[in-house]
Amino acid sequence: MGVTKKLGDVPPDTDRLAFREWNDDDLDRFHAICSDPQVMQFVADGQAWTKDRTGQFIQFAAEMLREYGYCQWALICKADDKLIGYCGFVKSDNDSEIGWRLAPEYWGKGLATEAARAALEHGMMTLRFRRVIATAQTANLASARVIEKLGMTLERRFDRDGREVMIFSANAG
Numbered sequence: 001m002g003v004t005k006k007l008g009d010v011p012p013d014t015d016r017l018a019f020r021e022w023n024d025d026d027l028d029r030f031h032a033i034c035s036d037p038q039v040m041q042f043v044a045d046g047q048a049w050t051k052d053r054t055g056q057f058i059q060f061a062a063e064m065l066r067e068y069g070y071c072q073w074a075l076i077c078k079a080d081d082k083l084i085g086y087c088g089f090v091k092s093d094n095d096s097e098i099g100w101r102l103a104p105e106y107w108g109k110g111l112a113t114e115a116a117r118a119a120l121e122h123g124m125m126t127l128r129f130r131r132v133i134a135t136a137q138t139a140n141l142a143s144a145r146v147i148e149k150l151g152m153t154l155e156r157r158f159d160r161d162g163r164e165v166m167i168f169s170a171n172a173g
């Protein structure tokens with residue numbers, strides 16, 4: 001008999017990464033990521049976050065986890081045991097939206113794709129999502145490539161505050 005999974009589980013470790021809930025000690029480290037203009041270039045209006053805004057994100061993730069049993073989990077690099085960003089889900093209208101953000105020194109190693117595959121599998125198999133969406137500004141080539149590698153399907157493009165955004169989906173068979 002398989003292990004019974006429950007709502008509130010985090011996605012399983014991958015070869016190089018672990019998911020976990022946020023804790024209060026994460027604020028400074030995560031803010032170093034969110035205050036970097038290079039990281040935030042294609043996030044919403046492209047503005048780097050204030051520390052308050054970073055704190056709100058962590059708070060919101062904790063609330064999401066309590067209410068829905070999932071969130072945009074903290075992502076840990078197992079090699080150095082550091083918080084390197086997040087990957088996970090946020091509720092978006094009737095859908096669950098998958099997303100990611102990594103510290104730049106960890107880019108270009110396939111880590112976002114590795115995390116996203118594990119999160120998407122967890123979403124479909126354990127959380128029983130019927131449908132997951134992902135959005136990326138069209139100019140965000142790295143994020144669009146991660147979505148493409150996940151095998152998600154482009155649904156449409158739309159303008160959000162002067163920036164073209166693409167919306168993709170993965171649907172349970």
Ligand SMILES: CC(C)(COP(=O)(O)OP(=O)(O)OC[C@H]1O[C@@H](n2cnc3c(N)ncnc32)[C@H](O)[C@@H]1OP(=O)(O)O)[C@@H](O)C(=O)NCCC(=O)NCCS
Nearest residue numbers: 039100101102107108109110111112113136141142143145
């Ligand atoms: C998007 C992000 C998470 C990708 O992380 P990552 O670990 O480097 O991603 P991966 O290595 O798994 O895959 C990135 C892919 O994009 C490609 N890529 C990266 N920059 C690119 C660019 N400027 N043009 C074209 N392709 C690019 C890589 O070559 C790779 O594809 P490949 O495996 O076919 O070679 C990271 O860049 C990030 O945190 N960006 C800032 C936050 C952000 O934009 N989040 C998403 C908001 S929608």
